[in-house]
Amino acid sequence: xxxxxxxxYNARFQKSERKSVEDGAPFVFTPERRAQLDDTLTKYPxxxxxxxxxxxxxxxxxxxxxxxxxxxxxxxxxLDMTPAEVEDVATYYxxxxxxxxxxxxxxxxxxxxxxxxxxxxxxxxxxxKLGIKVGETDKSGLFTLLEFECLGACDRAPIVxxxxxxxxxxxxxxxxxKLVDDIKARGEAAYSGCHLHVER
Amino acid sequence: MEPILTPYVREPNSFTLDFFVKHQGYEGLRKxxxxxxxxxxxxxxxxxxxxxxxxxxxxxxxxQFVLKDTPLPKYICCNADESEPGTFKDHVxxxxxxxxxxxxxxxxxxxxxxxxxxxxIRGEFYHVQKVMEAELAKAxxxxxxxxxxxxxxxxxxxxxxxxxxAYEAGEETALIESLEGKRAQPRIKPPFPASAGLYNCxxxxxxxxxxxxxxxxxxxxxxxFTSLGPEKNGGPKLFCVSGHVKRPxxxxxxxxxxxxxxxxERAGGPLDGRKIKAVIPGGSSVPILLDHQLDIxxxxxxxxxxxxMLGSAxxxxxxxTTCMVWAAKNLLYFYKHESCGxxxxxxxxxxxxxxxxxxxxxxxxxxRDIDLxxxxxxxxxxxxxxxxxxxxATPALTTVKNFRxxxxxxxxxxxxxxxxPWRAAKTPVGAH
Numbered sequence: 120x121x122x123x124x125x126x127x128y129n130a131r132f133q134k135s136e137r138k139s140v141e142d143g144a145p146f147v148f149t150p151e152r153r154a155q156l157d158d159t160l161t162k163y164p165x166x167x168x169x170x171x172x173x174x175x176x177x178x179x180x181x182x183x184x185x186x187x188x189x190x191x192x193x194x195x196x197x198l199d200m201t202p203a204e205v206e207d208v209a210t211y212y213x214x215x216x217x218x219x220x221x222x223x224x225x226x227x228x229x230x231x232x233x234x235x236x237x238x239x240x241x242x243x244x245x246x247x248k249l250g251i252k253v254g255e256t257d258k259s260g261l262f263t264l265l266e267f268e269c270l271g272a273c274d275r276a277p278i279v280x281x282x283x284x285x286x287x288x289x290x291x292x293x294x295x296x297k298l299v300d301d302i303k304a305r306g307e308a309a310y311s312g313c314h315l316h317v318e319r
Numbered sequence: 320m321e322p323i324l325t326p327y328v329r330e331p332n333s334f335t336l337d338f339f340v341k342h343q344g345y346e347g348l349r350k351x352x353x354x355x356x357x358x359x360x361x362x363x364x365x366x367x368x369x370x371x372x373x374x375x376x377x378x379x380x381x382x383q384f385v386l387k388d389t390p391l392p393k394y395i396c397c398n399a400d401e402s403e404p405g406t407f408k409d410h411v412x413x414x415x416x417x418x419x420x421x422x423x424x425x426x427x428x429x430x431x432x433x434x435x436x437x438x439x440i441r442g443e444f445y446h447v448q449k450v451m452e453a454e455l456a457k458a459x460x461x462x463x464x465x466x467x468x469x470x471x472x473x474x475x476x477x478x479x480x481x482x483x484x485a486y487e488a489g490e491e492t493a494l495i496e497s498l499e500g501k502r503a504q505p506r507i508k509p510p511f512p513a514s515a516g517l518y519n520c521x522x523x524x525x526x527x528x529x530x531x532x533x534x535x536x537x538x539x540x541x542x543x544f545t546s547l548g549p550e551k552n553g554g555p556k557l558f559c560v561s562g563h564v565k566r567p568x569x570x571x572x573x574x575x576x577x578x579x580x581x582x583x584e585r586a587g588g589p590l591d592g593r594k595i596k597a598v599i600p601g602g603s604s605v606p607i608l609l610d611h612q613l614d615i616x617x618x619x620x621x622x623x624x625x626x627x628m629l630g631s632a633x634x635x636x637x638x639x640t641t642c643m644v645w646a647a648k649n650l651l652y653f654y655k656h657e658s659c660g661x662x663x664x665x666x667x668x669x670x671x672x673x674x675x676x677x678x679x680x681x682x683x684x685x686x687r688d689i690d691l692x693x694x695x696x697x698x699x700x701x702x703x704x705x706x707x708x709x710x711x712a713t714p715a716l717t718t719v720k721n722f723r724x725x726x727x728x729x730x731x732x733x734x735x736x737x738x739x740p741w742r743a744a745k746t747p748v749g750a751h
Contacts, residue, residue: 173481173483198500208500212482230649230650231635231649232562232635234649235637240741242743269486269653270443271401271406271441272410273404274560283442
């Protein structure tokens with residue numbers, strides 16, 4: 120493909136940091152997940168199946184661990200969309216992983232209120248403990264470290280979200296390394312959860 | 320004032336249907352369903368309820384604009400995509416009192432003639448969503464939602480829709496786009512959602528806290544509501560105080576309370592031995608106020624008069640250990656990361672602002688960079704489809720305006736002049 124007479128045919132004219140999504144293994148939803156998706160589709164007008172795309176992509180992510188090309192094509196078929204339209208949506212939202220991630224994805228809030236109470240040092244401590252940079256997965260494949268934008272719990276800062284779902288609140292930088300060991304030992308029980316009703 | 324929206328926040332089972340029904344739950348809805356929809360809209364207009372999401376637009380007026388004579392279905396979209404940095408009030412309401420929100424949604428639907436309310440909740444609040452879904456199922460089973468609500472003949476569904484991490488989805492037309500299964504990018508207005516919103520049908524988009532105010536208004540009347548605050552700023556308001564204070568949290572108060580009372584009394588004031596340097600009164604998108612400007616009522620109009628905005632009432636307090644160049648940099652990283660990319664000034668300008676702030680903060684900037692920040696900021700603000708552009712430019716413009724000498728010191732001394740112990744030696748930079 121060439122757009123200019125002086126440009127070589129097939130020349131890579133665009134240097135983008137974006138990685139294209141891998142196809143991955145062949146994909147179909149498990150019957151339970153397919154039933155969940157069909158149930159969700161009833162909540163939207165019949166000619167607006169597309170509204171369920173975020174839900175469908177969460178299901179793919181739950182089944183595979185991240186989004187694959189084949190997973191997105193499967194979603195496209197079900198929702199009467201083109202694969203390009205699905206990828207367009209999938210690449211926009213930060214909670215979809217487009218490459219393999221660890222079993223525990225640590226998502227540290229980095230925005231102002233958390234940063235004022237030491238979120239930078241929490242990330243630094245986790246990064247040191249795991250021996251990885253932000254955005255990487257450790258060798259054991261157990262942990263991925265990510266930074267996230269404001270999670271909406273600024274009164275319990277700094278806050279870490281795990282796997283898009285669980286919350287661990289008021290993390291002190293000096294305790295961050297302990298959290299890693301604690302998760303290894305106790306799994307989900309290590310998270311503090313969301314403690315709104317506890318008296319401050 | 321006794322809290323109205325959050326009286327039972329600390330009770331262990333306050334989120335359950337049983338508890339809610341025992342405490343006047345769904346009584347507002349019962350009363351509303353006995354009223355004509357037009358009378359209900361008039362009541363909300365008379366109460367002067369203003370949108371709690373940020374803009375402070377009168378809710379009754381918004382509903383009145385929703386097209387009446389149309390064969391199309393109508394919708395209420397509840398904006399539960401609470402993503403403004405420093406804001407966490409809707410989270411409390413949804414987690415501790417989800418039925419109040421359901422009741423508010425249903426009252427809204429009755430007023431504008433909608434049969435479905437979509438609650439667009441941000442993906443990060445999944446633990447809250449699970450509680451809400453369980454409670455919603457109970458409300459369906461008890462006949463408060465669904466077919467023939469409380470024997471009135473009114474049918475209405477509530478659907479909870481999970482987002483997937485996009486600040487921009489908090490903008491009303493971007494929220495609608497996201498609900499339709501597209502990228503959360505704003506639409507060109509007009510047409511406004513009131514005439515062509517979700518699925519091109521008439522739609523009202525309301526914030527969680529706004530909808531939660533409806534049941535008490537219906538129960539107690541418009542005069543009661545207006546009497547609770549200063550003129551045109553009636554009703555209870557949730558304030559979120561975070562940052563360098565002793566007791567960060569959500570505090571309910573009428574808008575007569577001053578910012579100083581909120582920060583120094585309710586939230587316990589600055590940490591020991593520290594002084595307050597700057598306060599962001601309404602979520603990260605609004606201009607900074609200084610310590611001597613805090614003696615004003617925390618109302619939409621009074622904060623606007625002081626040169627800032629009440630916005631979403633997310634009050635972020637920064638004390639004297641905070642480097643303002645760093646704070647601006649931190650926020651610009653947020654805005655450059657969250658920009659939806661639709662409008663060039665915001666997409667490109669946000670990135671430039673971040674790069675220049677990073678350069679200055681690292682001590683590698685030049686004096687002319689400071690004016691460059693102002694110039695870029697002014698070229699973003701007001702030149703984009705939605706208010707994101709203004710929001711992205713504000714942290715840079717307001718810090719330069721109030722703390723120019725700090726920027727100059729960074730350039731002169733070639734290093735950060737206010738290094739804080741709570742910051743990392745080198746700011747980690749996200750890779751995603």
